[in-house]
Structures are given as structure tokens and as C-alpha cells.
Amino acid sequence: MKLYQHFSKTLKLKETSIAIITISTILFFYSLQPIFLSTTNVNTLLSITPELGIPALGITILMIAGEFDLSIGSVFGFTPLFAAELMNTGIPAELAITLALLSSCLIGLIHGLITVKSGIPSFITTLGGMLVWRGFALLITGGQPRYFKVPQHVTDLLTEPIFPPINAQLFWFILVMIGLWIMLEKTRFGNHIYATGGNKEVARYMGVNTDYVKIFCFILCSLLAGFGGIIQSIRLGVALPNQGDGLEFDAIAATVIGGTSLRGGSGTVFGTVIGEFLGRIIENGLVIIRAPSYYFRLYIGVVVIVAVILNLYIARKIRERERP
Amino acid sequence: MNNIGNGQLVKMVNIHKWFGKIYALKGVDFHVNRGEVVGLVGDNGAGKSTLIKILSGVYPPDIGEIFFEGKRVSFASPKDAINLGIETLYQDVALVAQLDVPRNFFLGREITKQLGPVKLLNIKKMTQESLKSLEAIGLRIVDPRMPIEHLSGGQRQGIALARAMYFKRKLLILDEPTNNLSVKESISVLEFVNHLKKEGISSIFVTHNIHHVYSIADRIVVLSHGQKVGDFLKDDTTVDEIIQLIVST
Numbered sequence: 001m002k003l004y005q006h007f008s009k010t011l012k013l014k015e016t017s018i019a020i021i022t023i024s025t026i027l028f029f030y031s032l033q034p035i036f037l038s039t040t041n042v043n044t045l046l047s048i049t050p051e052l053g054i055p056a057l058g059i060t061i062l063m064i065a066g067e068f069d070l071s072i073g074s075v076f077g078f079t080p081l082f083a084a085e086l087m088n089t090g091i092p093a094e095l096a097i098t099l100a101l102l103s104s105c106l107i108g109l110i111h112g113l114i115t116v117k118s119g120i121p122s123f124i125t126t127l128g129g130m131l132v133w134r135g136f137a138l139l140i141t142g143g144q145p146r147y148f149k150v151p152q153h154v155t156d157l158l159t160e161p162i163f164p165p166i167n168a169q170l171f172w173f174i175l176v177m178i179g180l181w182i183m184l185e186k187t188r189f190g191n192h193i194y195a196t197g198g199n200k201e202v203a204r205y206m207g208v209n210t211d212y213v214k215i216f217c218f219i220l221c222s223l224l225a226g227f228g229g230i231i232q233s234i235r236l237g238v239a240l241p242n243q244g245d246g247l248e249f250d251a252i253a254a255t256v257i258g259g260t261s262l263r264g265g266s267g268t269v270f271g272t273v274i275g276e277f278l279g280r281i282i283e284n285g286l287v288i289i290r291a292p293s294y295y296f297r298l299y300i301g302v303v304v305i306v307a308v309i310l311n312l313y314i315a316r317k318i319r320e321r322e323r324p
Numbered sequence: 325m326n327n328i329g330n331g332q333l334v335k336m337v338n339i340h341k342w343f344g345k346i347y348a349l350k351g352v353d354f355h356v357n358r359g360e361v362v363g364l365v366g367d368n369g370a371g372k373s374t375l376i377k378i379l380s381g382v383y384p385p386d387i388g389e390i391f392f393e394g395k396r397v398s399f400a401s402p403k404d405a406i407n408l409g410i411e412t413l414y415q416d417v418a419l420v421a422q423l424d425v426p427r428n429f430f431l432g433r434e435i436t437k438q439l440g441p442v443k444l445l446n447i448k449k450m451t452q453e454s455l456k457s458l459e460a461i462g463l464r465i466v467d468p469r470m471p472i473e474h475l476s477g478g479q480r481q482g483i484a485l486a487r488a489m490y491f492k493r494k495l496l497i498l499d500e501p502t503n504n505l506s507v508k509e510s511i512s513v514l515e516f517v518n519h520l521k522k523e524g525i526s527s528i529f530v531t532h533n534i535h536h537v538y539s540i541a542d543r544i545v546v547l548s549h550g551q552k553v554g555d556f557l558k559d560d561t562t563v564d565e566i567i568q569l570i571v572s573t
Binding site: 186188205 | 402403406418419420421422423427430431432433434436442443444445471
């Protein structure tokens, strides 16, 4: 009985179905090509996933609050380019990166204010934002890449190995995840985020300032997109004008695969982390087994649909069991 | 009916309301005593919802005055009414479906504990306190940490009522609370309202169906075409008399 209760409690976790899919996927690639779990390949996975996963965490919070951000790929590209431009004028790297991150906060603030004050869907606001910030990135660079050279202590802080296979970006990814988890699950503000996304009218009636909650989440989402972009540019040593192109779809896919509801009000950061890893594992695994890289989008597309159906199915099973 | 005396909690005097050309309320007087359950009945379009929306701060009256605990009041928004202790429970809007019981119960007024520099939610205490209040109105929830969308409509009404009691509301306005419920669940909602009455909380039970409210109401007020056409202590009237009044005018 106790074992059954434990099992049913585990099944109730939103992340269960996706964890099962991820483990099966790992075993699948490993059985076809054992190199998949070699130290080198695991290191590669662990160093690439965080820079794309951090923006996905940002959009998870925003989606829980009931809004959407299509512009994160553009912010992911714009932020490091802006930092590179600032560094070119002789501003020290730390200050340039800080200012660039503040600019991504400002972008989030603009998206949030427009959405909340005008009442248009955030899908539209950030679709506009996606084009505008990408346009800026192309404009200030003339479409040319920029070197992204930062002093060693900045690299140490953001991308160097701490102790293999743990590198600094993985550490940041975990830190952001834990921080957001505490915010969502353990603070009053987290409850207000869930409530705002779940039912804005009720939240407002109960005294929650839903506009403030939404604007904060827009800012957080843009900031984390910019932070991911900075990490990628430091790792590559270059800031590309088309950096992060299409990132928004991968991030939304990871979030949805991880069990976050498109309608807001429900979702978890752990789910997104697993969803992001699953995306990168499929991408990397297909390369390792030498499948044409075009398969990636196809597989992710299938996984999105299967994971969401599985989540719904498990939720329904639980409900049937619990209801008297 | 002396036990419900202790004077009037709320009094609305000569309330008029127009919506464009529609004359929705034509000088209605309405009051609720302390600890009293008032059934506000009338056909669709009789002016019931307009009257309670004025009392809950959604619209101001065009003419008329509202007194709460003897003092004249005016509401700029529902928030002002809530601050005085008047809470309106619409059919489903008082709770967030995706949140569990304690997170709904304390939404906007969460209990926290200090942990070093930060304040964290005290989920354990929130769960205990909410379950205690639910038990006080006779409602048991097996798994309070499940999203409340998994609960029945009657259970959700119970949570909203228990919350109003916990936060010491003085007047509850229940807008068609039994409308979409099964007979069994309607009865349990009526029992919840009875528990509130024992705690001295007044309520206005708005319904177009007299049968829904007759068993628990102390007094029944009938509206028709924007006017008050009846105001009886329940003991002085019958269901048939009230139905006649609703239908004939």
C-alpha cells in the first residue's frame, strides 16, 4: 500500500511522463551508438544545454503568468551584440555586459507595458518585438559578426569548467532553476504568478496587482534570454547578428514538453529543464547516429505532441482515481 | 426571530439606477440585519443583479444611499466593499482552478515565515488553517494539495464560503450559488451557509428559484421590474405566495 501511494504520488508529478520519455531517448541513442554517453559527448551536451535552457526557464515563468514571448531569440542575439558594441567603445567587459543585460530588462519592460496597458495579446506585442530587436541587431552590425573578447575572469565566471563535467554555465543554469523554483513554489509572489496566469480576474479580486506581476515576468523573461545570449557569445568568442534565430520555438517546445500549460496558471521549472535536455539530446543523438540533421525539427515536433497528450492522459487517470 | 436582531448591518435607501434608457431600479429600499440570511428573489431582469452589484461596489447608484453598520458609505470599486467586509461570491470566479486549496484560500493574504533575509510561504500552516475552516462548515477534502479544478462545484463553493468566514467577512452576497449544482450538492451548499449564519455572518442569497433559498432564508425580498414588491419574514409567508408575486407582477 505504502509503495503504491509513493508510486501514485510520483506519477502525479507533472515531470514524470517527460522524464520517462527522456530516459527512453537516452537509452535509444546509447543502444545505437555507445559513444553517445562518452565523457566528451556528455560534456558537449552539458555545455550547450544551459545557454538555451536559461531563456526557456524565463519563458516558462512568463507562460505560467499567462503571457507569451516570441522575441526571446532576437533578445538572445541583440544583447551580446550590444555588449560587443559597448566593449568596442572601450567600456570594460563587466560594465558592458551589465549594461547590455539592463537593456534586455528594458526590452522586457517595454513588451510588458505595451501588453498590459494596451490590452493587446502578448503574442502580437512580442511578434513585433521579435522583428524590431532582430532589426536593431542587424542595423548596428550591418549584418557582420562581432568578436566577443572578454577578460579571463569573466570567462571563468560564466563558461569555464568548475570541475568536469560541471562547467560554469551549467552551474548558472541550476542556480537560475533553483532560484525560480523557490520564487514560484515558496514565495507569495510565486502564488501571485500562478494565480495571475490561472485566472486574472480572481487574482485581481483577491488583491493581486496582476499588471505588476505580468510586467515583472516579461522583464525576467527578456533578462534570461539576454543572459543566455551572453553565455553563448562568450563560449563562441563571437556575437552573431542572427544568433538565437528560431530559439523561441525550441524554448516554447521545451516548456510545453515539460508540462507548462499554454493557457497559463500551471507549469514547473523542472519540467522545462528536462524538456530542454530532451531537445538537445535528440538534436545531439541524431548527429551521433549520423542521421541527417533535418530530422531534428521533425522529431521535436512529434515529441511535443506526444508529451502533451501523455500529460493529459496521466492527469485524467489521476482525476478518475481521486474523484469520489 | 429575536436572535437575528442586533440591528441592521446594511441598509440601502431609495436606490435608482439607469442604464441608458433602461430604468433598472426604481427606488428600491433594502436592508440586511446582523446574522440574517435574506433570500433575494425575482425573475430574470427584475433588478437583482443590479442591486447586488451596487452593494458590492461594481457600479454606483444614480440616486440613493447605502449605510453600513450605521455609517453612510460609497464604493469606488469592489475593493472598497471588500475592505468593509462585504464579499460577493459569483458562481465560480472566486477561486483559481489550477491552484490547490491552501494557495486559493490564502491568495493575496498568504501566511509566510521568516527564513533569514527572505519570507517564504508557510504552506504547512496555510494547509492546516484552511482545512480547519473547511471542517468548521462541514467540508472534508481528501487531498488539499490537488488543483481545485479536480473538486466538485459544491466543494468549491464551500472553500469560498469557508474563506469568507476565516477572514471575518460580515456580509456575503451569494449570486445564484446553487445554479449549476446537483440536488445533493445544493443541499451541502445550503448547509455551509447555515454554518456561516451560526458564526453571525449575514448573507444575501440571490436566486430566481425560490425553492433554492426557502429552507434557509430568514426573510425573503421579491423584486419585479426594478421595484420591491414583497418583503416578508419567512414565517409570515409561503412558497406559493411568493411564486404568485414573482409571476403575477
